[in-house]
Amino acid sequence: MGAVEGKVAFITGAARGQGRSHAVRLAAEGADIIAVDLCGPVASAAAPPATRADLDETVHRVEAAGGRIVARVADVRDHAAMEEVVAEGVDAFGTVDIVIANAGISTVDGLFTCTPDVWREVIDINLTGVFNTLVAGTKPMVAAGSGGSVVLVSSIMGLRAAGGIPAYTAAKHGVVGLMRAAAHDLAPHRIRVNAVHPGNVRTAMIDNPGMHALFRPDLAEPTLDDIAGGLSTINLLPEPWVEPEDVTEAVLWLVSDASRFVTGVTLPVDLGATVK
Ligand SMILES: NC(=O)c1ccc[n+]([C@@H]2O[C@H](COP(=O)([O-])OP(=O)(O)OC[C@H]3O[C@@H](n4cnc5c(N)ncnc54)[C@H](O)[C@@H]3O)[C@@H](O)[C@H]2O)c1
Known part of the structure; x- marks a missing residue:
């Protein structure tokens, strides 16, 4: 029996990278998937x-892993669209x-x-x-009264913070405040709310020409390998990045009953970067 057998998971940013990894692994662990991406x-x-x-x-990969999936192109900035996709998923999978x-x-x-x-x-x-x-994802959870994660x-x-990227840093700090507030409001409904904090993850987010050039302005056409040394300097463990699947391991634990009494936590998956 999978870690999330019979569960239904709503995942945004699921077209690639970490979101795809979470979708495929949760499907392999018995879940059906409601997937959204801007594409x-x-x-x-x-x-x-x-x-x-x-x-x-x-x-394709979710189905190959044995899961069912409703996948829609939609923008997380569009509140109504999130509610529509969730409603479609609930129609298909029940909850x-x-x-x-x-x-x-x-x-x-x-x-x-x-x-x-x-x-x-x-x-x-x-x-x-x-x-x-x-909000869109937890409304049906509250209505169903059967808890969730x-x-x-x-x-x-x-x-x-590390200097630079002020909006990204402010938004990601804001996510922690939102997580803590929601953990309070949803606890009476037995819904747990937690945050994961990836360090460098080998996805398009770090493997792109802009990031390569930021770390190696001295090179004409730097590659991901050229910035591995620079990326490693922020970590305690001697590695430049984790794989999406490493973040999925933490996410899977948080959404499974293995963490059934864990709510309101901030869980880094970061090679020790936050304590360096
Ligand atoms: N890669 C890293 O080093 C790293 C580190 C820390 C945190 N993160 C976070 O992890 C999450 C996943 O990123 P990733 O590394 O898989 O990068 P990614 O770029 O591969 O994936 C992000 C996905 O989000 C989708 N997306 C972007 N804007 C959207 C919108 N408005 N509506 C719907 N979908 C949208 C993109 O189309 C993309 O598929 C992000 O929240 C990112 O900030 C990434």
Whole structure:
């Protein structure tokens, strides 16, 4: 029997990267999946956009893992769209037990280069989008009265700062406040709310030309391998990054009954970066 057998999980940002990893693993552990992704460009995002083909590949992998899936192109900034997708998922699978608010973008900017438009876009997606996901996903949980588990994806930049990326850092800190407030409000309904804080994860978010150039401005066309040394310096353990599947292990624990009395925690998966 899987760790989340018979459960239904609503996951945002599921077209690729960590969101896809969570969807495929939860399906392998017995869950059905309601998946959302923008599958399109965001002006300020450093990474190239995910595509509809990426989301289709997630569908394929979830089904190959034995899960059923409702996958929709939708924007976490659109509260009504989140409610519509969740309603569709509830129609298909009967309920929602798990919410993973994972969709997010990162930018490459500093305090005086973060324009008001960039600030607004990052806060809208990385904080308001998490609020929209949380509210849309937990309404049917509360109505069903059978409890549940919510994981909000923050970052090590939700627990500390490193200079630069002010909007990203503020949004990810905001996610911690939202998590704590929601843990209070949802506890009477036996719904747990926790946050995970990845360090460097090997996805498009760090493996893109903007990030490569940020760490190695001395090279004409730096690659991910060229920035491994720079990325390693923030970590205690001597590795540059974790894989999406490493974050999934923590998420799976938080959404499974193995953590049934854990709520309101901030769980880093960061090679020790937050204590360095
Ligand atoms: N990769 C890292 O190093 C790292 C570190 C710490 C935290 N994180 C966080 O992990 C989460 C997942 O990121 P990832 O590493 O898998 O990167 P990723 O870029 O591969 O995946 C992010 C996904 O979110 C989707 N998305 C973006 N804006 C959206 C919107 N408005 N509506 C719906 N979907 C949207 C993208 O299309 C993409 O598929 C993010 O919240 C990110 O901030 C990542």
